[in-house]
Amino acid sequence: MNSSVAPVASRLTHLKRLEAESIHIMREVAAEFRNPVMLYSIGKDSSVMLHLAMKAFYPSLPPFPLLHVDTTWKFKEMIAFRDETAKRLGLKLIVHINEDGVRRGINPFDSGSALHTQVMKTEGLKQALDKYGFDAAFGGARRDEEKSRAKERVFSFRTATHAWDPKNQRPELWRLYNTRVRPGESIRVFPLSNWTELDVWQYVMMEDIPIVPLYYAKKRPVVERDGALIMVDDERMKMRPGESPDMRLVRFRTLGCYPLTGAIESPAITMEEIVSEMLIARTSERQGRVIDHDENSSMEKKKREGYF
Amino acid sequence: MTAPMTSLAAYLAEQEKKSLLRFLTCGSVDDGKSTLIGRLLYDSKLLFEDHLAALEKDSKKHGTTGEDIDFALLVDGLEAEREQGITIDVAYRFFATDRRKFIVADTPGHEQYTRNMATGASNSELAVILIDARKGVLTQTRRHAYIASLLGIRHVVLAINKIDLVEFSQGVFNEIVADFGEFAKKLHFASLAPIPISARFGDNVISKSEHTPWYTGPTLLQHLETVDVETELGGKPFRLPVQWVNRPNLDFRGFSGTIVSGRIKSGDDVVVAKSGRRSTVKRIVTMDGDLDEGLPGEAVTLTLADEIDISRGDLLSAPTARPEVSDQFSAHLLWMSEDEMLPGRQYLLKIGARTVPVSISELKHKVDVNTLDHMAGKTLALNEVGYGNISAAQPIAFDAYAENRDTGGFILIDRFTNTTVAAGMIDFGLRRATNVHWQALDVNKSLRAETKGQKPAVLWFTGLSGSGKSTIANLVEGALFAQGRHTYLLDGDNVRHGLNRDLGFTDVDRVENIRRVAEAARLFVDAGLIVLVSFISPFRSERRMARELLGSGEFIEVFVDTPIDVCMERDPKGLYRKARDGEIKNFTGIDSPYEAPESADLTLLTVESDPATLAEKVVDYLRARELIP
Incomplete structure (x- = not known):
């Protein structure tokens, strides 16, 4: 013993x-x-x-x-x-x-x-x-x-x-x-x-819980709008003058309505990489949410x- | 990518092994509790950039620190809190250092929010009590220290804050430490660490201050990282309150719950505390496979070797160290409601997974939080602490709170507003319920009633003074008597001349008045009688208590519905006139409320029919219910 x-x-x-x-x-x-x-x-x-x-x-x-x-x-x-x-x-x-x-x-x-x-x-x-x-x-x-x-x-x-x-x-x-x-x-x-x-995140990793693939980095069509990277998920998103979708390697830290959820540029394609990124992140996950910033x-x- | 992966795995494994300290910050208003937490989060670099940006913006708008960042705004998350610059409700924040993880409850200092402080204390192992060095020990400091101790907190940090504002004076520090130490002697804390700090400037919070060379102890964070607060729950007797019976199919019957103390292995004997039935643990089931051993804090599902009766609320226990089982016990109560505690009124008590109706049969004393002296008192107001006897409708299983927080702590819930009105800590049982059995009599209620050719019941007439309750009740009794039925009439005024002579008209006395009448009615029902009670009985909760005292279907609520202006006009006893003239106090309908029944069994509208017709309606009702032939 x-x-x-x-x-x-x-x-x-x-x-x-x-x-x-x-x-x-x-x-x-x-x-x-x-x-x-x-x-x-x-x-x-x-x-x-x-x-x-x-x-x-x-x-x-x-x-x-x-x-x-x-x-x-x-x-x-x-x-x-x-x-x-x-x-x-x-x-x-x-x-x-x-x-x-x-x-x-x-x-x-x-x-x-x-x-x-x-x-x-x-x-x-x-x-x-x-x-x-x-x-x-x-x-x-x-x-x-x-x-x-x-x-x-x-x-x-x-x-x-x-x-x-x-x-x-x-x-x-x-x-x-x-x-x-x-x-x-x-x-x-x-x-x-x-x-x-x-x-x-640690629990998702430990328990191997399935999550939406959008959390992993992939080349996705995005436009930069009002400081956020918005993914063009369907044809309902109208382009503003001068805008055109750009294929960029991005992923999402939180998920909501696509026009209101900002992507982050990231190469993280595995759970380990996501967690590593999270550990050094300097902004909070809700920062990507357009709706939280309407007023304090x-x-x-x-x-x-x-x-x- | 291999190297970083290994270091990530190592880092995460390290995180998993860290111990957790749950603590709260408390103390008087403006002593800097929220500022301290903000400082801890800021200095340990746990703030995200967007949170910091919002904080800087907020500081300009609501801040109280001039050009500097106002850390309090980090934790005071409610609009009202930021506007008023105070903390109203407890906020939970999380942070971690290389050595430990922390959950901190930031609790309000205002006396009116003491209940929120107790909420934070109930799940904490340590309290950081802040003191403004300029003000010293205040009433609220003592109150919080006492409540922390009452809720079982054994470790205290005395953070003497704003030390910068007293020129970092060792004399001031020593004086406050001595002053608090004198009071805290009676509270029996296991550890008490005084630390001079400045939350605003960071002195001795995370790093040692150069302004206090006379202080040689650890900084606040060093102390929090190292203080030993382990309570060995694993060494205590096994307890598992059954939350949910798991029955997916006929072949599986499991009992789900959290092990609150002790350990359990398959093959171990367990006993159902209340019934005394025993069995052996067959399996400890989880989705990740059966466990060899269940540890304290673990949420499991047990299957047993025998088919014994177990349901939600039962307490599975170690047979060699059983909890007490009793329907009467003494406990400390911290009152949390604006409505004062009334002895005799029924509340719901929730302990573990069990909820039972109880009443506070006697308040032994109240506690003066300044001096810890005992004071006489019958009731408890918001934020008051008292000690008394509680009587439950059914026996419950429990341990003393000092032995086990989970099996000795309870909440009381108001049956009408559904709010949590008190936190309670059980001291000990007043008698072993297992020794007290109802005398089983050979001649019983149904036999007695049978010889009378009727079924016993209580007709409870409620309504304003002068509504016509007694007139109608008298007519009903006359009609029943004429038919050869056995009845008895309890009238408010008559009972007050005898049985309830010692009671006045305060809310406390009104509750007791109704309790005694309901108990008397119950005895008459047991004797097989049809009892007519004619009582104003203004409170719904008391009528409900009467209903619950009697068997199902034996309580018939008759609402004699007469508008107050009609009653005042009738004024058969001249009481309304006196009440309006101020000669009588607490008169129902004038300066004391009447709560009309929400769903009476019978409603009699006296402005539409005469008393004889209404009495007939009552007799018809009894016949329709087959209570009389």
């Missing part, structure tokens, strides 16, 4: 501890809510969250469906990945599109990013939650992403109109989560609250209105 081995095994490693915490949260939701749902936004955080859900209920399947609020402006590769994932895991996938927004012709180019996000994402999400009467919804947000998220509870209460009141949140002690809601009210649940971006506390404002 080598006595120096014992202390290592007596404690969970960092990622194992985060994993256990997330699983605990998910089981609590499955046990206490009538009709939960998992918001699936196809990105790396959603992939990790879904992987954790598969673990939490094994050998059963997660006892809730996935919901994707489709703004109709996601990258084509995201949609293909979404459908393939639900099929591979044998899970029910609900796709909701705000048809009213489609009829009104809302789009990120002409309507502006703020209105587009408000109508197609926030309103669409609220419609879907109301339509199916979900009383709990998982989201993949992390506290290290943004200042107002750092302030949010793991179980975050929403009124019947989906509003968040940041000044009046339920105290959240130990591992005890207050899950009580009245009809119409709901809770947004964030099982990845205590994960950092590095944790997520725009995330808090969107969240109060029902954004995830």
Whole structure:
């Protein structure tokens, strides 16, 4: 017996501890809510969250469906990945599109990013939650992403109109989560609250979790617009005078609507290279998101209105 | 590319092995908590360029530090916080050094947000208590030190901040350390490290300050990196609260939950704490394959060798070191709601994966956070701490909080607003429930009722004073008596002359008033009677308590619905006149609220029908429910 081995095994490693915490949260939701749902936004955080859900209920399947609020402006590769994932895991996938927004012709180019996000994402999400009467919804947000998220509870209460009141949140002690809601009210649940971006990538690598290929570098057609590299994903993107798509070696750190998500120039084609790049990055992942910069506390404002 | 790959793998492996320290920063408002965290993040180079750019922009707009960067704006993430320059809610930030990973909870200093400070403390192992060197130990310093200790924090750093503003004076430092040390003696911290710092300028935060040559201890970060806070959860008895029963098919029945203490191997014996049923662990199931051994903190699924009854909320335990099981226990309570705690009112208690109705049967004392002295008191207001006895509707399994945070800590939830109103820390059980059995009587409720040719029930008449409750209840009783039914009428005024003579009209007394009446009604129901209760009973929660005390279907809520202006006009006892003249205080409808039933079993509109018709309606209802022939 080598006595120096014992202390290592007596404690969970960092990622194992985060994993256990997330699983605990998910089981609590499955046990206490009538009709939960998992918001699936196809990105790396959603992939990790879904992987954790598969673990939490094994050998059963997660006892809730996935919901994707489709703004109709996601990258084509995201949609293909979404459908393939639900099929591979044998899970029910609900796709909701705000048809009213489609009829009104809302789009990120002409309507502006703020209105587009408000109508197609926030309103669409609220419609879907109301339509199916979900009383709990998982989201993949992390506290290290943004200042107002750092302030949010793991179980975050929403009124019947989906509003968040940041000044009046339920105290959240130990591992005890207050899950009580009245009809119409709901809770947004964030099982990845205590994960950092590095944790997520490291976990993707350790567990070999499938992610959308857009995270890997490839030659893609992009235009430089307002300081961001926007990929021309389909013919709906109109070229401005003087613009023409350029084939550049790029990848994405986060994924959203293609016209609102900036690519970064990078040669990283393996997971190891992605993580290495991440470790020396000097800008945050959300920097590529056009919508966060509208105004300084725009995330808090969107969240109060029902954004995830 | 091989070389960098190896170094990446090595680096990541290194990350994985690092230990984690969860700590909180607390102390009075303006002592510089947020600034300190901002400084730690900034100096450890964990800020991204876009975050820094936003911070510089923010500092110009909201900053309180002139031309310099205002680090507090990094953590005060809410609009209201930046506008007011204060911290309202706890923020969690993450950072790592070469030696350790950290999760820091930045908690608010204002007294009104003490509950948010307790939230941060509940998951922390260490508290950094900040003190403004110019101000010394304040009420809020003592309050936070006490709450930290109450929530089981054993390690404290006393960060004496703004030391630059007292000319880096060793005298000031020593005085504050002595002052705090005197108070902290009673709190039994395992370690207490005083450090002179300037969060704004960075002195002794990460690197040693040249301005404090008299200080020879570690810098704040050095201390945080090295302090030993390990609590050996693995050595404690095995506990696993069952969260979810995993049943994918008929061949698999697993019990999912997190191991909160101890270790477990297949072949180990376990006992269900509450029922005392035992079995042996067959498998420890995870998606990555079965485990040989489950460690504390691990989320697993156990299968057992025997088919025994286990459901969500049960506590699987080591048979040789079992938790206590009791329906009565004493506990410390930290009150977190604007609505004060009322003894006797029902709350929901959540402990582990179990939720049960409870009431606080007796508050033994309150704690003065300045002196830690005990004070007499019946109720608890927002942010007050007290110690009392709690009585649960069913026995629960628990350990003392001092032994195990996860099996000894609980929250109380208000049944109406659904908010979390208190955090509780169990001290010990007041009796072993296993020794207390209800006396099983041969003659029981249904036999007694059968001989009377009726089914027992309570007709609970609620409504404003003067609404006509007693008039209708009297008529109903007369009609039932005429049919040979056995009844009893409990009237508010009559009970107040005897059983409840000692009670007044404050909210606390009203709750107790209803509790006693409900208990009396329950005994009469047990005797097989149809009980008529005519009580204003203005609070929904108390009527619900009465409903829950009685068996299902035995509580019939009758809402005597009369508009207040009609009641005031009738004023049969002249009480409204007195209340308006201020002669009576806390009069329902005048200066005390009446909460109308949301879904009464029967609603009687007295402005539309006369009392005799309404009484007949009640009798018809009893017949329709087959309570009387």
